[in-house]
Amino acid sequence: MVDPGTAPVHAWIDASAGVAGDMLLGALLDVGADRDAVQRHIDAVLPGSVRISAGPVTRAGLRATKADVDVLVDDPPHRTWRDIRARLVGADLPAAVRDPALAVFARLAEAEGRVHGIPADRVHFHEVGALDSIADVVGTCAALHDLGVDVAGGGVTAGVVAVGSGRTSAAHGDLPVPVPAVAELSAGWQVRAGGQGELATPTGMALVTALARTCTGLPPMSVQGTGIGAGTRDTPGRPNVVRVVLGVPQTGGVPTDDGERTVVLEANVDDLDPRLWPGVLAALLRAGALDAWLTPMLMKKGRPAHTVSVLGRPDRAPALRDELFRQTTTIGIRQADWQRFALPRAFVAVQLDHGVVAVKIAHRNGEIVRATPEFDDVAAVAERSGRPVATVLAEAVTAASAAGLRPGEPVPAGATAERPR
Known part of the structure; x- marks a missing residue:
């Protein structure tokens, strides 16, 4: 277990078999989050309404922890995003729990609003907004806080998410997989089908994309523990689990025979005063880029333009994206993982x-x-x-x-x- 008082803690989420809120919560409890502390934070939002339990199970022969949310009240009401936001804001929660929980539900509300063509504040949550899902979101944020993970500081990353394929039944009828809300939440993230059925729920996808700073493979770290959270189904030959790898990050990158993991950000820009480019490149280097450069190119209709490229370490990608948006006129950035082989x-x-x-x-x-x-x-x-x-x-x-x-x-x-x- 990492001592949060002596070292930064990073959590990497492996959702390559899918993700749901209870699976992620189970993985965090499995790696060492204190269940009583998690329960106290949930009680601050839903007093006397739910109880968290957790126990060992196997999924396709793999040991895991199954987290369950037992609802203690009859016929809980449907709630709008406005109702849920008021509960979170009014609860006695530390900012490190409240703020990421708000971010998760904001993403859910925006996705559901786009799917149904209504403002986010008027979204009525059904499967997504039931008491158990509120508990999953608050519980996951509380568990990360208990483990010493600084979500706001970029302490969470995640890999490619398996979303599933086929069709599934929901409150709105027979839906394609990924369901519309998951498809909306997947924008900007790397996903794959990964198997039959619904492998990623809206709550799970919102947790990953709201809490994780970047979509990346396992980052360089000194591993302190691995937690495995189980889904409800036990599919033969395919463990239905989410893994969380917890450790102390090695932020400087680790050059090996396989190179150093880096990212490259690129944007095509055709409407920036060319006299500004030297300052843009200098600003990107000050923001932590390993390198930054321009490539002249022609865009559609023969318009002259430049591709601005930025090389950086994965932990600097969010800051570099922010700097690109701030310093240039681009409205879109693409990002790719690269391996860098550099002499000392x-x-x-x-x-x-x-x-x-x-x-x-x-x-x-x-x-x-x-x-x-x-x-x-x-x-x-x-x-x-x-x-x-x-x-x-x-x-x-x-x-x-x-x-x-x-x-x-x-x-x-x-x-x-x-x-x-």
Whole structure:
């Protein structure tokens, strides 16, 4: 178990077999969330109405925890999103539980509103808004809080969601799978059929897409525990479960023989003043991009445009998307997972006649592969000394070589990962 007082905690949701609210809650209880603490938060919203129970089951031979919500009142009323929002806002809940629960139900209401063509506030929840689903949402948010996961800080990610196929019966009749609300909630997420029947419920899909910051494979982390939550059906040969992997994230990325996991964000822009692009790229780098670049291209009808591309680590993707929307006129961004294979880098300062220049070296197996003076440092020295940039650059190259910063030479002991200032 991770001690939330000493380390950040990340939760990755594996919904590759589908997802429902009770399945996700079961997985979090299985990995160690305190059931009594979860019950107290649910009671703050639904006093005396439901009771949470959990116990071991098997699904296709795999051990899991089945969470059940026992409704303690007769004939609970249907509720609108406005009613549910008022209950959540008025309940004695910490913000770390209340705010994500509100976000989940807001997504549900918006999706149902689009499906039925009515404003979100007027949506009457049936399957989605029953007491057990309210308990699933609040319980899941409470369990994450109990485990020390900072949802608002991007502490949750999730993988591809299996949504199912075929048809199913619901309050509105015979519906295709994924049901319309799940299809709406899937916008911007990676999904697959994954099997027959309804594998993802609206509550489950809303929890994943509202709580998880990005759709990604298992991120680099020091794993502390795995929880497995069971669905109601036991399908032979196909475990009907959701997994949650809990651990301490390795935010810097882990270069291995398989490369470092990165994401690339791209947008096509044809209506931005070209004089703004240097500032846009600089802003993206300040926001944490590993690299950012422009590619000239032609859009439909022959309009000249640029594709702006941003390379970053998965944990920086939300901030980089926000910066792209803020700095450019784009109304849509595409994102893809990439593997980056990069040589380790280090810096060594060399002294010139009129100042200091940092030399960036790329190395492998302890030997220098490439050594390049930082151009910004060269330009700054040239400006201060009143000498041509080309002259200072040539001096920097010579000084680097004289200091032993040449391909094939060993990495010097004074090299540091941080650029000298």
